[in-house]
Amino acid sequence: MINSFNDLLPFLPAISVSYIAYLVATISPGPANLAIMATSMREGRRPGILLAAGVVMGSLTWGILAAVGLSTFLFSYAWLMTAMRIAGGLYLLWLAYKSFRSCLRSQEPKALKTGKDKTGLQYFLLGLGIHLTNPKSIFAWLSIIAVGVTPEAPAEISFVIVGGCWLLGIGVFGGYALAFSTQKMITLYGSFRRWIEGTASVIFGLAGFKLLTMR
Template sequence: MTADLWTQYLPGLALILSIFTIGVASPGPATLMIMGTAMSRGRPSAVALSLGVVTGSMFWGCFAAFGFVAAIKASAELFTAMKLAGGCYLLYLAFKSWRSAMAREKPQQVQAMQPVSIRRCFVQGLLIHLTNPKAPLVWLATLSVGMGNTAPLPLLMLTVLLCAFMAMIVFVGYAFLFSTMAASRFYMSFRRPFDAVLGFLFGAAAIKILTARIA
């Protein structure tokens, strides 16, 4: 890319990175799930979940950069199918959190012995983004506002990669921060109310997705 292109699009790139970083750092289904996993399952599981979330976000970012989001906006059936899948998955996560909140608290030693699949955690993080029908539309809006409709594809892909790098720093940072012994002790002390709140937030996110419409 030429120096003129950098000069033209650098302010938009900085704007996208700033907004994106604030967005991923703010509380949401993905960040709350990473925090909960880090406190209850440990650092490796939380990092795997974080990488799954970032991978899902990158997929939709590339999808938007290549212009395939127009197919979703043009197809009400496809958008509805994605909406149902995303809503049902979040309701499933809400059910799991509520069930955990109602269960009797287990000793920390017993909980630590429960087998955890790193691959399963990665897939869970991946599904959070892949089943969110608003994710590609948000990416499309973000790239359009920051880059405009004339930005070259290599610049759009670079923007997606930089956003993914920032998301990895934030999410993996949360995984490390909330997997400390102090965070684990806090979770064991307030596990039931924490899981109840998490279930409520997952349920609210599910309702928001199920009632969403194409802008």
Template sequence: MQDLAFYFPGILLAYSTFLLAIASPGPNILAVIGTSMGVGRPSGIALAMGVASGSFTWALLTLFGLSAVLTAYASLLLLIKIFGGIYLLWLAFKFFKSAASLHDIEAKELSGARLRPAGYFKRGYIIQMTNPKAALAWIAIISLGLQDGAPFSVGIAIVVGTFMMSIAIHVLYAVMFSTPVMARLYSRSRRVIEGVLGTFFALAGLRLLASRS
């Protein structure tokens, strides 16, 4: 518990980065929204749970992979942080570019025959696990939270906490956007939200690049 308290600022930064990363619709969120609007709330929730489970899997793979690498080659931590920082700056650029665009979000139902909830769960999981950007995002998130010499419990706290947030946020999207009016309300404030997200990721990326521990 004392270790977690000492590393809490890093854990909180990892939580914040993850929370803001899924707050703005990307392909996975748009799939949840489109399914909720086109098929119904239960199917949207099932897809959301699949996406959240995929995110949890990526988090575990990243944590154990980075932990193994850093155990053998501790000097690689700086290189990993540089890589993660560059990715966060790239995300900031994408958000700023999107915020400057007048193009609204497009939430569409996934193509193919309609499925039972278990089928939508599987589809959501596959969507997340076949998304190469998820791996890059998790390298950045774990790198933000793990300082040099941090105990393994810090990584576990990041994974468990982000998994709970992932379930809450994805399911919330499925429930909220089961009616078209919510998509219209979000589109009205989209540019401001994405501008704020771009600023956060730019600052987080610069912080990671400036970190030496």
């Protein structure tokens, strides 16, 4: 039982390793980061932040599930994990298709410039869906928690790890949204739109194909 910060001190080195592992994983390019970057450059700061908020909430959800041990329940029902994997793969392929269509356009539609084609809730749910439909996230969280929880550690350590990683996620994903919604990045997007959307299409496509074919 952790009653004070002094009780936490012996476990800080292991917890710090978990934080570093999560930070490296979130900073590394992936479907979630790419979606935040593209949305922020294409549609502005608010849509990018809302999508990032959905990604953070999805990550937190998987983290809590791993911390309370519900991941064991998911693994016990292989069909549920398979269904989530298929849904996630198809979802990423749909994002790849949308990016590919945008790449083929000679001009960026006004709707994409104004960001008025979606509501704030839709942007949030888009980010949430990207993370929740990727069952690989639960494996990543299990690894992150396993690194920081030593055999003698109390159960609360798992939630300390999840809470700290949640704050890191806000900083990383929110930082991407803020950085890529600057005028400089928006201008860059206008100049290299087709290359950016084409790259996004390839990455989404590869990630979706990998999810659909993994065992």
